[in-house]
Amino acid sequence: MTTAAATAGERTAKAKPATMAQALGRALRDSMADDPSVHVLGEDVGTLGGVFRITDGLAKEFGDERCTDTPLAEAGILGAAVGMAMYGLRPVVEMQFDAFAYPAFEQLISHVAKMRNRTGGAMPLPITVRVPYGGGIGGVEHHSDSSEAYYMATPGLHVVTPATVGDAYGLLRASIASDDPVVFLEPKRLYWSKADWSPQEPAAVEPIGRAVVRRPGRSATLITYGPSLPVCMEAAEGAVEEGWDLEVVDLRSLVPFDDETVAASVRRTGRAVVVHESTGFGGPGGEIAARITERCFHHLEAPVLRVAGFDIPYPPPMQERHHLPGVDRVLDAVARLQWEASN
Amino acid sequence: MTVQELPGAAAYRPTPPPAWKPLTDPAPLLPDPEPYRVLGTDAVAEADPELLRRLYAELVRGRRYNTQATALTKQGRLAVYPSSTGQEACEIAAALVLEERDWLFPSYRDTLAAVARGLDPVEALTLLRGDRHTGYDPREHRIAPLCTPLATQLPHAVGLAHAARLKGDDVVALAMVGDGGTSEGDFHEALNFAAVWRAPVVFLVQNNGFAISVPLAKQTAAPSLAHKAVGYGMPGRLVDGNDAAAMHQVLSEAVERARAGGGPTLVEAVTYRMDAHTNADDATRYRGDSEVETWRAHDPVRLLERELTGRGLLDDDGIEEERVAAERMAAGLRERMNADPVLDPMDLFTHVYAEQTAQLREQADRLRGELDAEHDQHGTDDGGAAR
Numbered sequence A: 001m002t003t004a005a006a007t008a009g010e011r012t013a014k015a016k017p018a019t020m021a022q023a024l025g026r027a028l029r030d031s032m033a034d035d036p037s038v039h040v041l042g043e044d045v046g047t048l049g050g051v052f053r054i055t056d057g058l059a060k061e062f063g064d065e066r067c068t069d070t071p072l073a074e075a076g077i078l079g080a081a082v083g084m085a086m087y088g089l090r091p092v093v094e095m096q097f098d099a100f101a102y103p104a105f106e107q108l109i110s111h112v113a114k115m116r117n118r119t120g121g122a123m124p125l126p127i128t129v130r131v132p133y134g135g136g137i138g139g140v141e142h143h144s145d146s147s148e149a150y151y152m153a154t155p156g157l158h159v160v161t162p163a164t165v166g167d168a169y170g171l172l173r174a175s176i177a178s179d180d181p182v183v184f185l186e187p188k189r190l191y192w193s194k195a196d197w198s199p200q201e202p203a204a205v206e207p208i209g210r211a212v213v214r215r216p217g218r219s220a221t222l223i224t225y226g227p228s229l230p231v232c233m234e235a236a237e238g239a240v241e242e243g244w245d246l247e248v249v250d251l252r253s254l255v256p257f258d259d260e261t262v263a264a265s266v267r268r269t270g271r272a273v274v275v276h277e278s279t280g281f282g283g284p285g286g287e288i289a290a291r292i293t294e295r296c297f298h299h300l301e302a303p304v305l306r307v308a309g310f311d312i313p314y315p316p317p318m319q320e321r322h323h324l325p326g327v328d329r330v331l332d333a334v335a336r337l338q339w340e341a342s343n
Numbered sequence B: 001m002t003v004q005e006l007p008g009a010a011a012y013r014p015t016p017p018p019a020w021k022p023l024t025d026p027a028p029l030l031p032d033p034e035p036y037r038v039l040g041t042d043a044v045a046e047a048d049p050e051l052l053r054r055l056y057a058e059l060v061r062g063r064r065y066n067t068q069a070t071a072l073t074k075q076g077r078l079a080v081y082p083s084s085t086g087q088e089a090c091e092i093a094a095a096l097v098l099e100e101r102d103w104l105f106p107s108y109r110d111t112l113a114a115v116a117r118g119l120d121p122v123e124a125l126t127l128l129r130g131d132r133h134t135g136y137d138p139r140e141h142r143i144a145p146l147c148t149p150l151a152t153q154l155p156h157a158v159g160l161a162h163a164a165r166l167k168g169d170d171v172v173a174l175a176m177v178g179d180g181g182t183s184e185g186d187f188h189e190a191l192n193f194a195a196v197w198r199a200p201v202v203f204l205v206q207n208n209g210f211a212i213s214v215p216l217a218k219q220t221a222a223p224s225l226a227h228k229a230v231g232y233g234m235p236g237r238l239v240d241g242n243d244a245a246a247m248h249q250v251l252s253e254a255v256e257r258a259r260a261g262g263g264p265t266l267v268e269a270v271t272y273r274m275d276a277h278t279n280a281d282d283a284t285r286y287r288g289d290s291e292v293e294t295w296r297a298h299d300p301v302r303l304l305e306r307e308l309t310g311r312g313l314l315d316d317d318g319i320e321e322e323r324v325a326a327e328r329m330a331a332g333l334r335e336r337m338n339a340d341p342v343l344d345p346m347d348l349f350t351h352v353y354a355e356q357t358a359q360l361r362e363q364a365d366r367l368r369g370e371l372d373a374e375h376d377q378h379g380t381d382d383g384g385a386a387r
């Protein structure tokens, strides 16, 4: 399934061996094979293999006690996962869509995020909550929310989001292996993005908490993650003809936040634009911009800008292209980075 | 216009929809309309005298624990205490019916159940004192942290019991909730999960008449809270929550049923909260003295005492003996609670994640600096434990 927001990577793709969806499925499978305490549970994850087919084949291979179709109740699913983790299992919970994770917020915030802290370290909860998030797939209402800011605002949770096929595998394996709860945000419009990645020889597991420079550059830094990475990569290519050499930083992990990689990049380039789909007001970009300003003020040639979704409820599918930050909006922001003033 | 009046309707014979599976007889799931009682009935003849004597000792101690903890709020030693005076039979029975390997999932009102299960009374009070959220290792005692958000501990009990069964352990989880808590979504989701998974869980609802100020009639229109069980496909039991012998029997049966693979049970204990919701609440705003007095006549300690003395299983000396033992417990609690807890402010950052994030390390450094400055300025030992 390709969408209006298809990325540069997809368009230039030749015959590639794996999609992000396949890499995620493989990560689940390998984690379950390696560790019998890993259990997958959620709505339709068993026989159907999940509505996005990420859990395809798991019930068949590991049985329905390891990959369980639960009753349709998000708080119940996550609440049961808490109890399972209390008894030594490593539950991986699938929330069917971003906006349908909201009924489970109480469990997530009051218990999942806090159990280690409440018990003075005696009871960590190694739970991974997989949430397909973001827009660009033409989904109707409640199927395209970017809810990362809510999760980021909750101490005790790790919040990660892969943007590449290789990272999808590595980060999910690291999340499941983590002794802390991880909200694993899956950019659903990249599920079918492909890359040279072999399920037979999965890449090494990346540790959680490190950002990566996807494209080195000297003029300015684009800071992004998840679904907006391909947009930024394409923008960086397009910027070359304007004479801008843009660096692109893929955060991969929103919590913990890799201040070092981000600050080092911005100190090099002196200019930064944060790009994400989530709303700008109260969104992740505000936090990131503030952190950059605190650390890099004397290196900055221009204010840190944000390119975000509008501050509106996620629009209907026929309008979403107006809402989602695209290449042009990113390049517009780059153009506003006070180039003349400093040159 | 009825179906029969439609043109050509004579040929129409309604049949059940093809996917319809008729229910099996729900009657065994329904509670008896009267709360089950043992004390003062013929059933008491079956009760084990030793168990009754033990229940009595625990009830007396439990009552004293409640009055002592309430007194500690007045002395500023406890931030708040939700007393379970009047509900001791529920609290004690919940603790006593569990084996060591079983798990208890208490709410904020159930400190007494945790203590009766063997938890150090001071450790059990850390939440309410305000020094730590959970002053004990839940795995060591198999007592989940006292839970403040209503009913949210119930799905945990289901998940834990389910996990135990998957691992082949015959562990039962007993989860406690108030009548108000039964209106929460998590209550419904937990019961549904438990029934579908046939998880070895016992849900104990202490219906003490009120959720803070709101009476049961404004909480639910169900015939009883135990009736809710049938909708999920589990048995509901209604029991006199002030009758310690009945509580013990009904909960024991539910625990054994769960352990034998029979699935969950919903037990509603009909009881009454004699004190206000907490020490901070004014109960006179929502209930009258006469109602409280009616329940005083049905006091769980007196009910059992009357039974035991009537049968010659307890005399004045025995009563005095338990009173003295309870007094000793209270004195010990008082004394230990009068010592200021030693707190390390740096602990604030220790148990957020397995490994401190760079962000938290930075913040911890800032606090350490503030504490050092404070120390230099006042020469106090504030935060001294951190050094």
Ligand SMILES: Cc1ncc(C[n+]2csc(CCOP(=O)(O)OP(=O)(O)O)c2C)c(N)n1
Pocket: B109, B148, B149, B150, B177, B178, B179, B180, B181, B182, B208, B210, B211, B212, B273, B277
């Ligand atoms: C989710 C949630 N909402 C509100 C509260 C505030 N609150 C604390 S106790 C209480 C009443 C609970 O009544 P009930 O469940 O009957 O238990 P009881 O206090 O009678 O033991 C309320 C509303 C809470 N703790 N959690």
